[in-house]
Amino acid sequence: MEHDVTTLQTTAPDPGLLSRSATASYCTCYPGATVWLTGLPSSGKTTVARAAAGVLRQSGRRVEVLDGDELRSTLSGDLGFSREDRHRNVERTGRIAQVLARNGILALVPVIAPYADSRALVRALHRESRTEFLEIHVAAPVDVCAVRDVKGLYARRAAGQISGLTGVDAPYEEPLAPDLRIDSHTESVDRSVAALLALLAERGLA
Numbered sequence: 001m002e003h004d005v006t007t008l009q010t011t012a013p014d015p016g017l018l019s020r021s022a023t024a025s026y027c028t029c030y031p032g033a034t035v036w037l038t039g040l041p042s043s044g045k046t047t048v049a050r051a052a053a054g055v056l057r058q059s060g061r062r063v064e065v066l067d068g069d070e071l072r073s074t075l076s077g078d079l080g081f082s083r084e085d086r087h088r089n090v091e092r093t094g095r096i097a098q099v100l101a102r103n104g105i106l107a108l109v110p111v112i113a114p115y116a117d118s119r120a121l122v123r124a125l126h127r128e129s130r131t132e133f134l135e136i137h138v139a140a141p142v143d144v145c146a147v148r149d150v151k152g153l154y155a156r157r158a159a160g161q162i163s164g165l166t167g168v169d170a171p172y173e174e175p176l177a178p179d180l181r182i183d184s185h186t187e188s189v190d191r192s193v194a195a196l197l198a199l200l201a202e203r204g205l206a
């Protein structure tokens with residue numbers, strides 16, 4: 001049976017389908033890549049990733065933000081905060097990012113990823129598929145992060161209500177050779193975002 005074209009054209013579209021992905025054309029002039037923002041809680045990972053994503057989308061780039069907090073309550077909801085579970089969380093997130101990136105999407109990943117071997121694994125996964133992986137260290141030190149305390153974690157740790165807080169009583173292994181270090185304790189958000197965008201331009205990724 002043929003479709004009733006008139007009906008199809010006049011039916012009001014579901015607003016949920018009117019996201020950019022359903023309607024707009026995208027710039028496909030750049031390869032996909034994963035940009036991992038690692039750093040302590042409240043260092044500025046999410047802030048920089050979301051602001052950069054906004055700018056890149058404006059210019060038509062396909063971007064996805066894989067935020068640590070969101071993934072922890074969904075995909076990795078079964079995981080805790082042991083060393084092993086933190087590693088698993090980073091590996092899962094890295095595998096998703098790799099699939100997105102190798103299909104032309106710029107995956108921005110603001111996830112603490114405290115262990116160097118977890119980050120190295122994700123880098124290796126990307127290398128296997130010849131997909132760019134950039135490591136950004138969002139480097140505000142723990143004393144600044146504890147004052148910002150966006151989610152109240154440092155206060156809860158100080159009150160003895162939680163333990164195993166990265167940078168306080170759980171390890172954070174700083175990247176030794178990040179592609180970019182963002183001094184999010186001494187510069188504005190705009191400047192940090194500009195530095196990230198400049199790196200992408202320099203690497204031919206935006």
Ligand SMILES: Nc1ncnc2c1ncn2[C@@H]1O[C@H](COP(=O)(O)OP(=O)(O)O)[C@@H](O)[C@H]1O
Nearest residue numbers: 041042043044045046047150184187188189192
């Ligand atoms: N240069 C900067 N980059 C990122 N965040 C900054 C910067 N300067 C100040 N901030 C502030 O630090 C806080 C960082 O919070 P958030 O991005 O949620 O941290 P994280 O995702 O690393 O836990 C925000 O309130 C943000 O406005």
Ligand SMILES: [Mg+2]
Nearest residue numbers: 045046069110
């Ligand atoms: Mg965050």
